[in-house]
Amino acid sequence: MTDESQPHHVTVDRYVERYAARARGMVASEIRALFAVASRPEIVSLAGGMPYVSALPLDAVGDIFDDLVGSRGAVAMQYGSAQGDPGLREQICEVMALEGVNGHADDVVVTVGSQQALDLIGRIFLDPGDVVLAEAPSYVGALGVFASYQADVVHVPMDDDGLQPDALRDAIARTAASGRTPKLLYTVPNFHNPAGVTLAASRRAEIVDIARSAGVLVLEDNPYGLLGFDQEPMRALRADDGDTVVYLGSFSKTFAPGLRVGWALAPRGVRDKLVLAAEAGILSHSVVCQLALSQYLANHPWRDQVKAFRELYRERRDAMLGTLSSVMPAACTWTHPTGGFYVWLTVPEGIDTKAMLPRAVGARVAYVPGSAFFADGADGARHMRLSYCYPEPDRIREGVRRLGAVLEEEVEVRDTFGTTGTPARGLDRPPPNL
Amino acid sequence: MADVTGPVVVLAGGLSHERDVSLRSGRRVADALREVGVEVYERDVDAELLPALAADLPAAVFPVVHGAAGEDGAVREVLELLGVPYVGARPDACRRAYDKPVAKTVVTHAGIPTPEAVTLPQATFRDLGAGAVLDRIVARLGLPLVVKPARGGSALGMHVVRNVVDLPAAMVGCFSYGDTALVERFVAGSEVAVGVVDTGAGPQALPPVEIVPADGVYDYAARYTAGQTEFFCPARLSVDAIKAAEDTAVLAHRALGLRDISRSDLIVDENGEVQLLEVNVAPGMTETSTLPMAVAATQHDFGALCRDLVAAAISRPRR
Ligand SMILES: Nc1ncnc2c1ncn2[C@@H]1O[C@H](COP(=O)(O)OP(=O)(O)OP(=O)(O)O)[C@@H](O)[C@H]1O
Numbered sequence: 085m086t087d088e089s090q091p092h093h094v095t096v097d098r099y100v101e102r103y104a105a106r107a108r109g110m111v112a113s114e115i116r117a118l119f120a121v122a123s124r125p126e127i128v129s130l131a132g133g134m135p136y137v138s139a140l141p142l143d144a145v146g147d148i149f150d151d152l153v154g155s156r157g158a159v160a161m162q163y164g165s166a167q168g169d170p171g172l173r174e175q176i177c178e179v180m181a182l183e184g185v186n187g188h189a190d191d192v193v194v195t196v197g198s199q200q201a202l203d204l205i206g207r208i209f210l211d212p213g214d215v216v217l218a219e220a221p222s223y224v225g226a227l228g229v230f231a232s233y234q235a236d237v238v239h240v241p242m243d244d245d246g247l248q249p250d251a252l253r254d255a256i257a258r259t260a261a262s263g264r265t266p267k268l269l270y271t272v273p274n275f276h277n278p279a280g281v282t283l284a285a286s287r288r289a290e291i292v293d294i295a296r297s298a299g300v301l302v303l304e305d306n307p308y309g310l311l312g313f314d315q316e317p318m319r320a321l322r323a324d325d326g327d328t329v330v331y332l333g334s335f336s337k338t339f340a341p342g343l344r345v346g347w348a349l350a351p352r353g354v355r356d357k358l359v360l361a362a363e364a365g366i367l368s369h370s371v372v373c374q375l376a377l378s379q380y381l382a383n384h385p386w387r388d389q390v391k392a393f394r395e396l397y398r399e400r401r402d403a404m405l406g407t408l409s410s411v412m413p414a415a416c417t418w419t420h421p422t423g424g425f426y427v428w429l430t431v432p433e434g435i436d437t438k439a440m441l442p443r444a445v446g447a448r449v450a451y452v453p454g455s456a457f458f459a460d461g462a463d464g465a466r467h468m469r470l471s472y473c474y475p476e477p478d479r480i481r482e483g484v485r486r487l488g489a490v491l492e493e494e495v496e497v498r499d500t501f502g503t504t505g506t507p508a509r510g511l512d513r514p515p516p517n518l
Numbered sequence: 519m520a521d522v523t524g525p526v527v528v529l530a531g532g533l534s535h536e537r538d539v540s541l542r543s544g545r546r547v548a549d550a551l552r553e554v555g556v557e558v559y560e561r562d563v564d565a566e567l568l569p570a571l572a573a574d575l576p577a578a579v580f581p582v583v584h585g586a587a588g589e590d591g592a593v594r595e596v597l598e599l600l601g602v603p604y605v606g607a608r609p610d611a612c613r614r615a616y617d618k619p620v621a622k623t624v625v626t627h628a629g630i631p632t633p634e635a636v637t638l639p640q641a642t643f644r645d646l647g648a649g650a651v652l653d654r655i656v657a658r659l660g661l662p663l664v665v666k667p668a669r670g671g672s673a674l675g676m677h678v679v680r681n682v683v684d685l686p687a688a689m690v691g692c693f694s695y696g697d698t699a700l701v702e703r704f705v706a707g708s709e710v711a712v713g714v715v716d717t718g719a720g721p722q723a724l725p726p727v728e729i730v731p732a733d734g735v736y737d738y739a740a741r742y743t744a745g746q747t748e749f750f751c752p753a754r755l756s757v758d759a760i761k762a763a764e765d766t767a768v769l770a771h772r773a774l775g776l777r778d779i780s781r782s783d784l785i786v787d788e789n790g791e792v793q794l795l796e797v798n799v800a801p802g803m804t805e806t807s808t809l810p811m812a813v814a815a816t817q818h819d820f821g822a823l824c825r826d827l828v829a830a831a832i833s834r835p836r837r
Contacts, residue, residue, distance in 0.1 A: 091754045094727070094811045097744030112742035114674060120538035126564075127533075439687075442535060442675065442694040497693055500644045501686040 106232060115453070118441055122450035128483030130404075130470040131450040133277065133425055137340050139396055140389065145340075148379045152372065164371035166363035168194020168347070172378040176333065176347050179381075183309055184323035185331060187349045193358045194369055198307055198334040198346040201358075202226050204365070205268070205303060205330065205348070206233040208357040215259050215266040219247055221428070221457030221464055223277045223305065226270055230459070237459035238266065244419070246283030247271055249290045256298045269300050274318060275308040275424025278457050278469035282422060285318060292321050296328045301354075307334040307346075310390050312423035313398040327351050335377060337425075338390050343373045397425065403477035404470065404484060411488030413495055418470075425473040428454075430466055431491060434498045437468040443494065449486035522556050522828050524577030529593065531562035534585025535695065536672050539742065543803035544582040546810070550821035551580070556828070563593060571600055578828045579604040582803055584671055589800050590616045603831045607799045611775040615797050618668050618700050621774060625794055628773035630766055632794045633785075634659060635702040637668055640693045652685055655701055662704035665689060667696040671798065673737045678704060705795075707787035709736060710753045711808035712767035713801060714780045717826040718833075721771045723764035724812035726784075728753035744806055751808075751815040759790040766792045778827050781809050 122129045152160050167173075173189040180187050195201040202225065210216070212234035218226065220239030230237050238259055241251045252269070259266050271291070273283035283291070295302045304321045312318070322331035334346035350358055380386060404427055408418055415432040429451075431437060438453035454467030470487075472480055528551070530544020531537055548558045559576070561567055563583055571579075579602055587593050591609030598609065607615065615621050619637040626632060636655050643651055656663070665688040666676040675695030677688035692699045713724035728750040731740040740746045752760060767782035774780075774797055781801035785793050801809045813820045 091728070091750045091752050092815075094749035094751050094815075096749065096806050100745030103745075110743075111739040111746060114738045117538045117672075117674075117738065118535060120541070121533055121535060124533060124537070124564075436690075439691050439694055445535065446695070448533075496644065497640065497690055500640070501648045501690050 106234065109231070115438070115441070115456075118445050119450065121445050127445065127448045127450055128475055128479050128486065129450045130472070130475070130480070130483050130487070131452045132474050133471050134474045135337050135341060135425075136393070136396060136474055137342070139392060140340060141384070144384060145376070145380065148376050148383075149372070152375055152379065156375070160372040160375050162371060164368045164374065166193075166366070166368060167359045168192070168369055169371065169374040169378060172345075172374045172381075173347075175378060175381045176349075179310075179338075180320070180322075180331065180333060180349065183306070183317045184319040185349065186323070187326075187331070191349055191352065191355050193348045193350065193355055193362060194374060195332075195346045195348055195362070196344045196366065196369065197336055197341065198305060198332045199225055199229075200362070200366075201332045201346055201348040202229045202303075202305070203232075204358050204361045206230060206235070207361050207365075208354070209267050209301070210235045213264075215264050216268045216270055217252070217255055217259075217266045217300065218270040218459070219272065219276065219279070221278055221454060221467065222270065222459075223272055224452075224456045226305065227457070227459050230270075235267075239458060239463070240269075242276070242279060242281060244281055245287060246273060246276065246281050247287070247291055249287055249294060252291060252294050256294070256300065266298070266300050268303055269295050270303045270305065271321075272305045272308075273321060274306055275311060275421055275426070277308070277424070278426050278452065278454075279428040280419040280421035280424065280426045281428075282318065288319065288321055289324060292325050292328055296325065300328075302329045303332065304329050305332045307332075307337050308424035309333075310338050311394055311397060311425075313394055313401065314422050322349060330354060338393070339377065339380065339386070343377055344370070345373060345377050394423075397423075397473060400472040400475075400477055400480055401427075403480045404472040407481045407484035411485050413488065413491050416491065425471045427470045427472065429468050429470055431468065432495060432498070433466070434502070435491070435494050436465045438465065440490065440494050444487065444490045447486050447490045449483045449490065451487065522577060522825055522832065525557040525559055525574075526551060526828055527571065527576040527579045528558055528560050529563060529567075529579055529581040529583055529588075530560060531564075532583045532585065532587050532593075533563070534583075534587060535670070535674050536584035536588075539672055539802060539804060540582060540584045540588065540800075542805070543584070543800075543807065546803045546805070547580055547582050547824055550819075551824050551828070552821075554819070554821040554825045556825055563587060568596070568600075571602065575600070575602055578602065578831050580824065580828060581606060582800060584800055584802065586616075586669065589671065589798070590669065601836070603834060603836075605827045605831045606778050607774075607776040607780070611777065612799045615774045615776060615780070615799050616669055618666070618796050619698075621797060622794075625770050625773050625797075628769055630770055630773070630794050631792070633664070633702040633705050635700055637698060637700050639698045641697075643689070648686060648689070652689070656682055656685070659701065659703045663688075664702045664704050665692045666700050666702070667692050668698035668700045670695050672741060672802075676737065678735055705785040705787065705793050707785045707793075708753060708755060710755070710763050710784050710786060711812075712763050712782045712784060713809040713812045714767050714771040714776075714782065715823060715827065716771075716778055716830070717823070718830045721768050721776075723767050724809065725752040725815050726755070726760055726763045726767075727751045727808040727812050727815075728755070729808065741802075742804065742806055747806070749808065749811055751811055753786075755786055756790060759786050759792070762786075762790065762792045766794060767797075770794055770797050778831065779809075 210233035322329040454464030591612035
């Protein structure tokens, strides 16, 4: 028994002194707490990037699993390889061919969603302090990976046609002037997450040229490429340069994120390292998931399913854009995505979308504040990401109406106090699957 | 030690900004009750709650819902309607305690000091001009200041303002959580949390827990990240100061008309003077919450305490 009257230190977590330096930023956050509310059905969440998997032929998928475990269980339930199932890798090459990519199955590495591909690339390329170029704004999950490898992200501006070549040259030159060489250019060329814009065809070759001559490896992250509403898939950056570009693809949006299957197509040397790193990290992929996916691609009209998704998301995009134009206060602007999941909304000067989030959640609508998409969280205050992929069109309209009312209130607060930013509180990143 | 026969419903979640904290608190209470042999169901506060409770009335309800609805008495008002016994204060007392400015008035009448403060709705700043009103506030209370929503918890929307240029932004951050702000004089000293429990023999203070956040501010991250805050129990204070803190917590519990369980947050300044910040009617019960730490320091079992609170609620005469 301890002496009750003697003060003693209460130990909440006995490993506090043992965590690695990189775990220091892993703390509880208000933003995450707010998203715990946002996941309730009472709230219209325009925050989540969840594909609408209810539209899948789930019975047929169930049959695939049944059949697979019943007839090939001893293989499906066994360890597999770290590079992924060879048959599936062949099929992946057929998928990439739709975007003009002529890849070889040997150069494909299956990954646990694109997220693991990002992590593996980080692991084999990034030392602390290395520079990664990324769009401004950039995908929150990629920023999280770069941060975990203690890399410095330099953001490069975009416009309605995506990444700006001159800005990219500038960023490379500025980095060089500081005595450093950027190692990677991370880009989401199609239906950008979060910005909703697409890199113009006329810029694609130029961007790759700039990277090639600067010795920068391009990470082309392309989960949404087949989800264009009005046009055929665009030609991938990788299609014209297999040495400069690592292409990352995923079945999360064209089929289902629950399978966790993505891939990287990489130059030979990079591929070898990716496979070794994957082996060290996860030993083997889920064989049953890969084989099920392979069956699905082989025996189901998966292109028709993707078409059905496109039509479904197009209707939702229209619901969002239509309501935005009727309810948003003057001085708000937003992007007009031609595919994918996201609209990037710019709010009136002086409004801070992160500070506004509690008000929005109180009004039962949620979004992701723009600051989440910048490495240091300092920019993006005037922006938010709205996604239209998950809620039904009527819910989207209702959510956007609620958001319009919240913005009106916030404009009044801004007019009262001359600002709406809260004092800086450090980085507060939401979970990437939002 | 009392026995509880029949199932107990632990209520947690809800739609307040503290949903996540509440779920963690609820899980802890439910597990603790199960460990001492009580049959427990966990339920969220949603449209399914009433039908479920009405269909199968439990022996008692243990509400662990933080934030509005949970702490402003609304959920308990509904439990009263159902006539089911529950742990904790009655709705009217919750309303008094949850509204910080009202609670300050009540405890001040009982002789408990609280930091000097100004309570104002957003509309006043709009109508009279924020600059002019803020100037008066700073002239009266000085710096640093603490800005917080009049109703709320977990330090959400709370800002310590040391520099006057940060004040407008702090007000904005606060109004995002609610339309009335409480602006208080900052009190320097040791922060202590004092739990009060009453299992039938009258309200008793638990040993004060001293809170030392790593970067000085006990904000959301400091509260719910293990290791971001150091806790000492009992607090590293003089015997007299400990006694004063305990007495203040019991007095505040009585003055507000609370029942069964509460937690007072206090600051003890360097002269050992105690000031009350606020009293919670649904204190946090998470791994990093102070009330369970204080129970552990008394060598009592947290589950046994929860069970005794439930037993006391069940045996309480119905109105
Ligand atoms: N007047 C003050 N002087 C000094 N520090 C203060 C003052 N008021 C609040 N604080 C600090 O801010 C924190 C949050 O205070 P607040 O009164 O907002 O609590 P709360 O959000 O209601 O918390 P809980 O979840 O405990 O109910 C306190 O724990 C304390 O560290």
